[in-house]
Every structure is written in structure tokens, then in C-alpha cells.
Amino acid sequence: MPTVRIPPVLRPSTAGESVIPANGANVGEVLRELVDRHPATQGQLFGNDGELNRYVNVYLNDEDVRVLSGLDTPVAAEDTLVLLPAMAGG
């Protein structure tokens, strides 16, 4: 099953979990399952139009899904999705 790595700023919305297994054949499906299990992540990941928020970077393994096929990018069982927020702390 693919896994999703949750950044610290989203962990309050996932009951503190940092790595969450989630099923799905593509990036959109995996993230939808994440949202189903942790509804508080809905507004943080997706806009009202159902698209990923522009400030949310999603990586399939080491590649940005924006340069793949976005939410339609196929996901294999051994893949890892990395949710990457910008951070400004210095």
C-alpha cells in the first residue's frame, strides 16, 4: 500500500501521525483516502474546486507531481507520497 508522509504542520489534523498508509491507484485517490480518514486535512490540501492548493507541494517519491500528471499520476504499492509545505523558520 502506498504511504503518505505528513509534515509537522499537518500532523494536528492527522492525530499526530507522520506516516499514513492509504490506498489508491493514483495520487488523487490516495489523497482522497487520506482526507476520508482525516477530514481536517481536506481544507489544507484541496481548494473548493477540488484541485490541490497551490501552496501544497506533493512529491511522488522524489518527483513533483506537477511535472508528472498531477492528481492523475499513477501510484504503485511501494510508492511514497511526500506532502511538502513551505517553511520560513530561520
Added chain:
Amino acid sequence: MPTGADLIREAKERVRELDPSAVHDLLGNGNGAVVIDVREQHEFDEAHLPDAVHVPRGHLESRIEGAVPDRSRTVVLYCASGNRSALAADTLQSELGYTDVASMRGGITLWQATGYQVDVPTRLTPAQRDRYARHLVIPEIGPAGQLKLLGAKVLLLGAGGLGSPVALYLAAAGIGTLGIVDDDEVDLSNLQRQVAHSNDRIGVAKVDSAEQAIHAINPEVEVVKYRTRLEAANVIETISGYDVIVDGADNFPTRYLLNDASVRLRIPVVSASILGFDGQLAVFAPYVGPCYRCLYPTPPPAELAPSCGDNGVLGVLPGVMGLLQATEVIKLVVEIGEPLIGRLLLYEALGATFTDLKVRRDPDCPICSRDPETISDEELGVFPDYAAFCGAAG
């Protein structure tokens, strides 16, 4: 028995002499002429013609074939005033079979008096050889790399968690000039991680405190202090002239502002950010790799962008990330290794993991997809909800 003056006069009668202007033209026309400085080492070290090869007259016969194996190549010799070079030129053409030899009339003295440029090589002092001894024995750095470090100007944006270790280690490494931008004062709560500051400097401006720490390690470093906050009105003036910028800013508006200005001026930025147990690191080299906006087109809303003040940070984390920044700065300055361009390095301290992600240039990037000259002052640091975001920044 001829006198020394007789020998010099006779040699000058046998060899072709060229005025500095003719030598200048000859070297500029790209026909492959080689210029040889026949003076002593200490004279060569003080100043020499650009691209001159040093073959002291005392070593002429033993070294010239190594320097100029092709005896038909045009060879111009010079010394201080034109006497030694005439004797050397005579030797080359009369005894060693060089067919196109000339001596520069008046030597480097007349060359300089004519107004032509010379190279004045920078050399390490005995104290510098001692201080940087462990750099000098690394082949990738060596004396040439150390001289690059000593000549480099690096600007630190922030003298806080990230800026502190960067400042200390770059000072130790011998970066010639360290600029520091910070408008804050040292607070007791900083000392858990901001190691350039100290208990007895609480209340002191961070730029002053950092300067003390830098000079305590290496008094040779020139410190340029900017006790200000980077803003659209001062960013271009502040960052101009620096070779590399280290971004350790604690807020998004400053990071976007710095990005836009550094792209316009084509200055690479070594960027890191920290929160909790997590760190991110990337090198943004304008027009070589992606810029900050390619990676993060828009900042997250305030609730997803807490500051270290709000959410805390492990005290050693900026040490880890800051030293990775300092390492990237040194690589950029010395031009070694593979800088972290087009990649984002994530460090997660609790899991002790490093993750390397690819970052691509965005062909539609609002900043770096354009010619730098077209990026206006009014656009620097602007993003759609700037005003709303600024209120929550910091």
C-alpha cells in the same frame, strides 16, 4: 674584455625589441604569442603581465622547453627595464634555436607607465598558511581555493538560528567579507540555538553581537552590518555586490523578496528553513536551476506557516541546517562538487532521515522565466495576498 654594458648592447643589436604598445597589440590579436617574465620570483610575485609565464633568467635553459616546447612560436620576453630580457632573448634565438623571439623595450616598468594592466597576485601570508593549513592540504581547495574564499563576499540574511552557525563557520573558513542583515536584538530565548550570541550580550543588536563572535574566531574577516529589515526599498542596494547570499530569514515576505531581487541580480542563494525537528535546504542559482518561486509558487496561509516562535524548534536543528548551508556556500565559492541546485534536501531529526527531492524550473515562473532586466522594483517580493500574509508573518 667587454663590460656588462657591452654585452647588453650587443645582445640588443641582435634581438628584436618591441615597445609595450606593440606587445600589447601582439597579445591581443590571439595569434598564440607567449609572454615570458624572466625576473626573479619576488619580482614576479609583486606584479606581472596578464597571463605571463614565469621563467627566471637563471633557469632559462633548463625550463624554457617546458614552458614553450614549440621553437617556432612567438615568444616575448620581458624583465624590469629590458636588459635581462634582451640577454635572455639572445640566448633563445642564438643558442636554443627559437625562431621568433622578441624582448620588450623598457620592461614592465615602461609597460605600467604606458598605462597597461598588470596582474597583482594575492598571496597567503605565513599566518594565513598556518590558519588555513587544513584547507590547503585538501586538493579540492588548496591555496587557490583558499584565495577564492578570502576574496569572497557572502551576505547572511538573518543572524539568528541559521545565521549564527553559518557566520561562525564561514568566518573560520576565511570568507573575506561577511555582510549581516538583522534588525533584532539578542534575547534570552535566542540562546537555546543562536550560538553566535551569548549571555553577556543580551540586549545587544544581533549584528553587533555576531560581529564580535566572528572577530573572536577570525579578526581578518570584514564584517558589514545592516541593522535593518530587508524591504523592497533597500533590497537591491543591500544585496548588490555579494557573491552568495545565505537565506536564514524567519518569514515568507522576506524570502520572496530576496528571491526576486537575487534573480534580478543573478546572485545564488543558499536557502534553508527550519521548524520543530524538520529542515529544508536548497541552492537557488538564477537561470541555472529553479528559483524559490518555482518551488513554492505561493506561500501557505498563516495557519500552515507557523514560526519557530509559535511552534518551537529543536535547538541543534539550525546548527545542522546552517552548517549544510555553510558547506554549500564554500562549494559555490571554490567551485567544487555538486551544489544543491535543482534539489531540495529534507532533514527530519526524529527519524534521522535525509530525503532528496527534485525541483524543476517552472517555465511559467512569474520571476525567473523572464529576463532579469524586466523585473521591476514594484514586483519585488509581491504575491497575490501579500498584505494579508504580511500581517501574520514573523
